[in-house]
Amino acid sequence: MERSETRRVAGTIKLLEMMRFQAESCGGRCLRLAYAALGVWLLALVPAFYWFGADGIGAATVSAVVCLIPGCLVFWLVAAASPPNAQVRAVVLGTGLRVASGLAGAFVMHNVLALAPKNYVVWLTIFYLVTLLVETCLIMPARVRSG
DSSP states (O other): HHHHHHHHHHHHHHHHHHOOOHHHHHHHHHHHHHHHHHHHHHHHHHHHHHHTTTHHHHHHHHHHHHHHHHHHHHHHHHHHHHSSSSSHHHHHOOOOOOOOHHHHHHHHIIIIIIIOOOHHHHHHHHHHHHHHHHHHHHHHHHHHHOO
16 A cells, blocks of 8 residues: 555656646746636627727737737746746836836727727736736746745
């Protein structure tokens, strides 16, 4: 019985190591962030169309892309950084990138697409918060998140 327990523990450790590798790779993180953004975008389609018509879907789409790009850039920065405080710096830089990207997206939606501010502010806020939450969870080591 002790031997099977050892095998089970070894199998669990191997599985956790494989999962950690996927979660810590830049591509794996970007893919997970993209899945989260896609999920929120799919959930936003009905209310966006109900409240704002086709303009609402356009605003939700632009907002998703505008928040996804800086998140993937942060994952690349984290993967490229090596000092112990690099993750913290990457998160702070990522917040700045996301704010700049959000402002650029708002500028485009307001001045180029001529969307109403009450339309795009809603979707930018939702996507900003969701992608920031997912990005932070993917960057922080599991031991920090679990307390």
